[in-house]
Amino acid sequence: MKERIEKALENVILLDKKNIIESGFVKKIDLLSNKIIIYLSLSNPAMHFKNKLIKDITDSIKNQNILDTICIKIEMKSDIKPVIKNIIAVASGKGGVGKSTISANIAVSLVKMGFHVGLLDADIYGPSIPLMFNIEEEDINTRIHKNGMINPIISYGVKILSIGFFSKYGQAIVWRGPMVTKVLRQFIHETDWGELDFLIVDLPPGTGDIHLSLLQEISLKGIVIVSTSQKVALSDVNRSVGMFRIQSISVPILGIIENMSYVLTKESKEKCYFFGKNGVKNFSKKMNLFFLGEIPMLQEIREYSDLGIPGVLENENIKNIFLKITKNIINQLSMK
Structure with a gap:
């Protein structure tokens, strides 16, 4: 199951043409019954960037028909302390x-x-x-x-x-x-x-x-x-x-x-x-x-x-x- 999720995440492409797996954004994937929890670590704190990323990840996983009924939870942690x-x-x-x-x-x-x-x-x-x-x-x-x-x-x-x-x-x-x-x-x-x-x-x-x-x-x-x-x-x-x-x-x-x-x-x-x-x-x-x-x-x-x-x-x-x-x-x- 995790392999299928990772495969779906490879379709989420960033500005530098790399996907979020290649870029190292995805730190962990957990499966709990019908819930998928994806842990991301970002260097970019921009809210509009986060919102777009969440939408792209959700769409990509749903398009793969991995589960009939799923609840996707994405937890983010920024690598940068705002100065x-x-x-x-x-x-x-x-x-x-x-x-x-x-x-x-x-x-x-x-x-x-x-x-x-x-x-x-x-x-x-x-x-x-x-x-x-x-x-x-x-x-x-x-x-x-x-x-x-x-x-x-x-x-x-x-x-x-x-x-x-x-x-x-x-x-x-x-x-x-x-x-x-x-x-x-x-x-x-x-x-x-x-x-x-x-x-x-x-x-x-x-x-x-x-x-x-x-x-x-x-x-x-x-x-x-x-x-x-x-x-x-x-x-x-x-x-x-x-x-x-x-x-x-x-x-x-x-x-x-x-x-x-x-x-x-x-x-x-x-x-x-x-x-x-x-x-x-x-x-x-x-x-x-x-x-x-x-x-x-x-x-x-x-x-x-x-x-x-x-x-x-x-x-x-x-x-x-x-x-x-x-x-x-x-x-x-x-x-x-």
């Missing part, structure tokens, strides 16, 4: 809406509030976090590896890791999905993050391999969505919201930020809504999302970003804008 309290991803279906700028300034805002913070640049094909923090290539060679683990670089109090540390400025990253997944696993599980209150993950645009891999590899406490009020941007954001709300993924969305919401005219200081007025606010109501706040299109934000300095460190207005948004994120996190 990161809250992992939050910053996402948008649209490129160019300012996710990296917002990720950088939220991370530094959290540091200024007294938290231990990490920032993972998960945009493999277009990493920009090194530029946002003015981390140059010569800083990396002596600081990136430590005792076989990847050692993040600390800038402005934030522990940072990016594929940009491993490639020359402007070099194209031309990788297929499995290679991207492998690198992200290393960044998550083979990095000496230490103890963190928050790990901010700067996601790439879209709803592809990188998003699915991350959702299966880490236990996200929540998603922060970024968009402009432009209809084209909101159309893509709508798809991202749909992905995060898929039942098998089901990651809480903490809220949405409206970036580049308006420009102040020089003469009258009136608000000019370059991408449209209240588009994100109306979208948030329609999609039942908490509105985390708006960020105006300020020249200073762009200038400080180009200098590699998070604007919250240099400008009181920028600081207050991001402080309010960061506090809203923390409040939503506690409610979730």
Whole structure:
């Protein structure tokens, strides 16, 4: 009987194309009358990964018709002690809406509030976090590896890791999905993050391999969505919201930020809504999302970003804008 169960479990395939028997996840199988108890030991604590695994195991065993009436009980034990309290991803279906700028300034805002913070640049094909923090290539060679683990670089109090540390400025990253997944696993599980209150993950645009891999590899406490009020941007954001709300993924969305919401005219200081007025606010109501706040299109934000300095460190207005948004994120996190 156990051999038949093991044979059925060989049909449960993981992201690396290995089944759960090959991967060593299955530690023991017990048979008690009409009950099958499978003991699994996981290195991945993500709840959505566990739920999918339980479903795949249950379906595979039932498809084999091993018993007429069965009760399958799966007991799991995680191999990893959590040292990161809250992992939050910053996402948008649209490129160019300012996710990296917002990720950088939220991370530094959290540091200024007294938290231990990490920032993972998960945009493999277009990493920009090194530029946002003015981390140059010569800083990396002596600081990136430590005792076989990847050692993040600390800038402005934030522990940072990016594929940009491993490639020359402007070099194209031309990788297929499995290679991207492998690198992200290393960044998550083979990095000496230490103890963190928050790990901010700067996601790439879209709803592809990188998003699915991350959702299966880490236990996200929540998603922060970024968009402009432009209809084209909101159309893509709508798809991202749909992905995060898929039942098998089901990651809480903490809220949405409206970036580049308006420009102040020089003469009258009136608000000019370059991408449209209240588009994100109306979208948030329609999609039942908490509105985390708006960020105006300020020249200073762009200038400080180009200098590699998070604007919250240099400008009181920028600081207050991001402080309010960061506090809203923390409040939503506690409610979730």
